Amino acid sequence: MENPFFENRLNINRRHFLGKLGFGIGGAALGSLLVPDLFKKGSGEIDEIPLGLKHFASKAKRVIYLFQNGAPSQLESFDYKPMLNKMFGEDLPASIRMGQRLTGMTSNQEKFPLVGSKFAFNQYGQSGTWVSELFPNIARVVDDICVVKSVHTEAINHDPALTFLQTGAQQGNRPSMGAWLSYGLGSENKNLPAFCVLLSRGKGNGQGVYSKLWTNGFLESIHQGVQFSSGEDPILYLNNPEGTDMKSRKKMLDQLAELNELGYQEFGDPEIHAKIKQYEMAYRMQTAVPEITDLSKEPDHIIKLYGSDCLVPGTYAANCLLARKLSEAGVRFVQLYHQGWDQHGNLVGEMPLQAKDVDRASAALITDLKQRGLLDETLVIWGGEFGRTNYCQGALTDKNYGRDHHPRCFSIWMAGGGIKPGITYGETDEFGYNIIKDPVHVHDLHATILHLMGLNHEKLTFKHLGRRFRLTDVHGKIVDGILG
């Protein structure tokens, strides 16, 4: 080691430091401080549990997050508000709005005419969960899911809201949820990235997604989400260049690793080791990925289950099927984004198309995981970044309307790994505007997701710029009511 001091500085982080200190001069003192609690049940001290291991036993091992990007209306999906139909066209009472800030799109609107769902609602399953007619297939699996009607957020525009839901902060550059899980639990299958991202786009008015949503932030770059593309090569640049076979590829990579190791000797930057590891994983991915993206062995009725769209790469249905295959192969966190849910106008025209894109495949994913015995190990989450207003944006007609952004309440559903199935949690008022029971803040949702994965959200920290960061920052309460 040419520059041990330099290397030391680069490699020191809190855990390293404590870990080394534990064997050093402070060992005796520190040891006696830590050890008694380490072996004692119930003291709840898990500071020293090494990374890559759960903090406590839990059912869920993997997450599939079906992100509905653009924010689907809760009022046309899971939050049934007949009152809004009765009050069609009437102004939203100020006593309900209570000074809620508005987006630039409706802030100069003179009136806020209430509008109810154009689409009929019915109760389904033994649980009697209300679901709109736009989601007939999800309605069939309601007894396997838990609808949460009382999620609320702080942001009112897409980018901050999306960033908040993904990273726990509105400003960006913090690690995404998937990166935190990769950091906290490591990878189950070392031949695939622990965090994969799949994109699709519906016909509705859409909002962009960008790589900052699946960033590793300040965590090691190995935790970054890997985006799969819809083309013939799901992972870009994974195939060998023409004329190169596996053997010479391996030889080349080995040589490269040696060179990189020399670089590490000189600079001591741990990112160099991360890079070496990534090359090695990419090499193994060359065998692992084709096994997963090959749909030819899927039986015909799987295609029927997900809908024949699942054969068209880049569709939501295809991504759901791929998500199941990745998750089955041990990928810790699969993140889907389906764009096109931003119905400011023409909700009546666009929402059925969006719903058609996702309804069958989302329900299929639940059924498919269940029939393989994987549902209790996999946490599935479906939802957008905020809700939509109970009043119309723009012109309200008998035939059509639009809805603006609404941060105070929205509906999501969760299923599988440790979630209580067949329940509805939380309630909004009869205007569908404010939460009246069991609010679930985005931080609470994060805390609960980590909890279901066996991690204590207060203990999963990373020290950066002089402070310990968490996904839940200094907030977050576990939502016990939805735990199975």
Next chain:
Amino acid sequence: MEKVEKVVSNLVLFLLSLLTLLLLFEDYVQVPVWLQPFGRMHPLMLHFPIVLVVALVLLQLFKKHLDPSSFEKINKFSLYLAAITTSLTTLMGFLLSHEESTISDLMQLHKWFGVLINYLIYFLILVYNRRVFYKILLYTGLIVLIFTGHFGAGLTHGTGFLTEPIMKNRKSEITEESALFEGFVQPILLSKCEGCHNEQKKKGGLNMSSWPEILKGGENGPIWIAGDPDSSEMIRRSLLPMEHDDHMPPEGKPQLTASELRLLKNWIRAGAGEHMSLADLSPNDSLYQLVTDRLASLQKQDDLPKYDFKHADEELVASLNNPYRTIKQESPGSPALDVNIYVRQAFKLEYLTELKKIREQIVFLNLAYMPIIDENIEVISSFPNLQKLNLNHTDITGKTLNLLSSCEKLKSLAISGTDVDIEILEALKSFSAIEEIFVWNTVLTSDEFDQMRDALPGVSIYQGYSADSESPLQLSPPVLKNKKQMISNDEDVVLQHNLSNVTIRYTLDGSEPDSVTSQIFEKPFQLESYVTVKAKSYKENWLASEVASYVLFTKGFQPLKSHLIETPNEKYRGNGAESLIDKEKGDINKFIEKHWLGYKDSPFSALVDFGENPPNVDEIVLSCGKRMSSYIMLPTRIEVWGGEKKEELKLLKQIVPNQPTTYEPNSEEALSISIAQSNFRYYKIVAHPMKRLPDWHSGKGDLGWVFVDELFFY
């Protein structure tokens, strides 16, 4: 040697006499400060006599097996060493005991037992040659030693130390009705404070072993003031910096955790009553929250799975992990291991057989998609604690499944997508703990599933999805393989569908394809001009797909130059005039991109120049975007002007495109204007944006936009 023996026995006698003297005049003894370190070496020294006396006993027991002369030497040596260290230890203990202000009963016991050993050892030297006496004395000594040690341990670790782990399991149930002190506060005090503040060892005169004793307080008065945590001695001290001499618990001892401290503070604030319980608190109280959190975590621990097998060797587990086999502890502290094996192509049988080294610890095994065959089941059957086994999509046929009956803990078995048949029922019946079986995608019929459910009451059998019950589904539309809408001269146009045996029918004239007359796509075709390809897919037992519509452009005639007569809106200027003839199509979902020119307040108006040798043009295509939710509509009117000079153009044609009457999905539209064949040098194309959005639109009355990305000439 004899001389040494004499010196040593005299030394022991001297020390013993000194001890006796000190004991006789104990009340007058004042330990000088410089001697205190000597006293404090008691806990170090005491290990020597313990070991040596035990060694003496062992020597006695194994005497027969030892060479007599060496036995004699070792025995004597050990005895003398034991005698000296015992005397020193006792003296040290005496000095140490004088540091305490009060002497508890336990300490008295420890002291006198210690003294007794000292005498016994001396007598052992005296009766060394009288076998019987020696033996009796030695064994008595051992017993006294055990008691002394136990009392001593009680002093340092608290009386219940030895039996604590056993007693703990029998601790009384803590419920919501428990008094907060007994249920939540006292356990903290017992684990973190009572070690030094107990009946026997009242450091600072404080005994924290029971409620009345705590109330008495210590040398510095009461340890808390009900309702005022900040002035309470206990809280004050625990908040002092670690280096501070008054910090409690002292440096080096287990510290209060943040949540424990919070609980203590809040409990004192709430009044610190002995019988106060949850019912006395409001649910908004932070103490209420802390207590319910603790209750919840206590209950969770009770739910944790308990295992009666040992931990596997850590290094062994680490060495068994490789890129294709992941072995992880189920949770911290748990001996149970989860095993996953991945990547079929990389599978080796050793990956499975090597697991025998940790056969006891495996509770979860995932072998899905691996080439596992019937013979390999035997390996799995040797894992006695296996609870969950995933064999989905493996190559088993179920013939050897009965072997798994030796996995008596097996609760969950997944064999979906394998070649098993109803023969497995006999095997399944022999599984004693089975709760759920996943057998989707097998040859099993509905009747056979019923048969299984009858034979295995109480077991969940997951049959999964089969398409039979459903009415035919709609196929997905065909997909155009060409990646771009621009088709070069010799490029093949290819339509495809990923499902096998699908028929694709298409038209090129803009009409809807049908299942009878429309052309079947059999081989790729090429284009001469721009077309709209409309295609549908058909398959037996499926509903025909929706129409897929693709507008494809060939290059057409390429103008030399283009010029924008009206400037686009400043936000959507694209690449200026060049955008129109660069043969790059835009995507209206990305209308901010450089392919698009946007107009709202003025009409789109552009001039193109074909130069000296203009071609014969009879059709002009304006490619526009339609994105109604963003007010991007089709133009209301399009004019085409032509002429030899820029200044002298005449109107050749104008058209009024059909406008939608309700919202339609986003799309790019090719608006075609046929003109009489002409070979003008200049053409001017004008497209007027909508002046007033229709009533059904959410922006009714507002201006519409026109977005143009390309102009084509054929």
